[in-house]
Amino acid sequence: MSRENSLVSTQWVEDHLDDEKVVVIEVDEDTTSYDKGHIRGAIKLDWTTDLQDQVRRDFVNRDRFSELLSERGVANDDTVVLYGGNNNWFAAYAYWYFKLYGHQDVKLMDGGRKKWELDSRELTDEVPTREKTTYTAQDPDLSIRAFRDETVEAIGVKNLIDVRSPDEYAGRLLAPAHLPQEQAQRAGHIPTSLNVPWSKNCNDDGTFKSDEELKALYAEVGIDDSKDTIALCRIGERSSLTWFVLKELLGHQNVKNYDGSWTEYGSLVGVPVALGDEPGEA
Amino acid sequence: MCGATEGGLPLDGVNVAKEAIVQGQVLRGGEPVGNAYVRLLDKSDEFTAEVPTSATGHFRFFAGDGEWTLRTLAPEADPVDRKVVASVGSVAEVVVRI
Numbered sequence: 001m002s003r004e005n006s007l008v009s010t011q012w013v014e015d016h017l018d019d020e021k022v023v024v025i026e027v028d029e030d031t032t033s034y035d036k037g038h039i040r041g042a043i044k045l046d047w048t049t050d051l052q053d054q055v056r057r058d059f060v061n062r063d064r065f066s067e068l069l070s071e072r073g074v075a076n077d078d079t080v081v082l083y084g085g086n087n088n089w090f091a092a093y094a095y096w097y098f099k100l101y102g103h104q105d106v107k108l109m110d111g112g113r114k115k116w117e118l119d120s121r122e123l124t125d126e127v128p129t130r131e132k133t134t135y136t137a138q139d140p141d142l143s144i145r146a147f148r149d150e151t152v153e154a155i156g157v158k159n160l161i162d163v164r165s166p167d168e169y170a171g172r173l174l175a176p177a178h179l180p181q182e183q184a185q186r187a188g189h190i191p192t193s194l195n196v197p198w199s200k201n202c203n204d205d206g207t208f209k210s211d212e213e214l215k216a217l218y219a220e221v222g223i224d225d226s227k228d229t230i231a232l233c234r235i236g237e238r239s240s241l242t243w244f245v246l247k248e249l250l251g252h253q254n255v256k257n258y259d260g261s262w263t264e265y266g267s268l269v270g271v272p273v274a275l276g277d278e279p280g281e282a
Numbered sequence: 283m284c285g286a287t288e289g290g291l292p293l294d295g296v297n298v299a300k301e302a303i304v305q306g307q308v309l310r311g312g313e314p315v316g317n318a319y320v321r322l323l324d325k326s327d328e329f330t331a332e333v334p335t336s337a338t339g340h341f342r343f344f345a346g347d348g349e350w351t352l353r354t355l356a357p358e359a360d361p362v363d364r365k366v367v368a369s370v371g372s373v374a375e376v377v378v379r380i
Binding site for chain 1: 346358
């Protein structure tokens with residue numbers, strides 16, 4: 001993959017608003033954001049209801065994902081362009097999710113909703129209607145998804161990239177600072193994981209830094225190119241953004257996103273936890 | 283329960299005693315700015331969180347004890363930085379003028 005294949009600008013999106021084979025989809029942490037105004041023609045996916053199993057902690061299965069996209073009028077050969085608030089956290093999560101289920105042509109809008117708004121581009125509250133399709137998802141591609149046992153086994157072996165803020169990594173906060181600090185699980189990080197906050201990938205306006213800057217960032221922290229990589233955060237959304245950078249923009253092989261992330265790992269019994277700003281020992 | 287600081291966001295349902303709250307309003311020429319983005323940066327200027335302002339220009343963070351920087355971005359305005367000190371059990375109210 002490369003920047004040209006996986007990322008489009010706000011201008012590109014504006015230029016393709018009337019292209020029938022381009023489906024623009026908003027996915028936000030704040031699931032009411034779309035209802036307050038969105039890009040003309042964009043449809044909405046709600047990450048809490050559309051993309052999560054409502055009983056188990058897991059994704060919707062392949063059949064449900066196929067039904068969902070069929071209902072919303074997305075075809076297998078459509079170009080899906082994802083954008084969202086909060087610097088594309090959940091849009092990147094949806095990008096990873098679409099890739100997991102084998103959608104071929106999916107792209108992120110660089111900078112997301114924030115860049116669109118800072119550009120003073122138009123938002124509308126008109127909800128489009130799209131004809132239903134017959135969408136067929138593929139079997140989940142588990143080469144890009146890490147589970148907990150694999151993550152525990154990766155301690156001291158693979159690159160573990162923890163993309164939360166330094167205070168979350170060190171154990172001083174349990175969640176991003178715009179959310180109440182109310183979880184019950186332990187604070188800290190996985191020993192040997194490197195802290196590369198997701199925000200280091202982005203400019204203030206939410207757009208990604210240049211490939212050269214991103215390469216320098218990961219070289220500086222000492223990511224070992226010869227090893228497989230697992231990215232994690234709190235619930236797997238910010239780490240989707242880092243997964244996107246490593247896999248799609250920089251072309252690293254064997255990069256997985258651990259969507260269980262700290263809310264799972266920090267509640268496991270008997271696993272090692274490190275506190276403070278240093279990675280800690282295996 | 284604590285009430286809201288006059289003119290600030292209501293704090294109903296928030297356990298103020300356990301939180302270090304930073305909140306406020308973004309104004310342009312005295313008018314609320316409803317499409318601004320406020321970032322919370324830690325003492326090393328590292329990004330910690332970001333929220334869009336509400337229709338009334340308000341924002342809120344649940345931070346930790348210490349000094350923070352609020353960086354505000356809005357259409358057709360230069361970024362504005364404001365320092366703020368947060369502490370558990372109190373609400374730091376900040377007005378950002380762009």
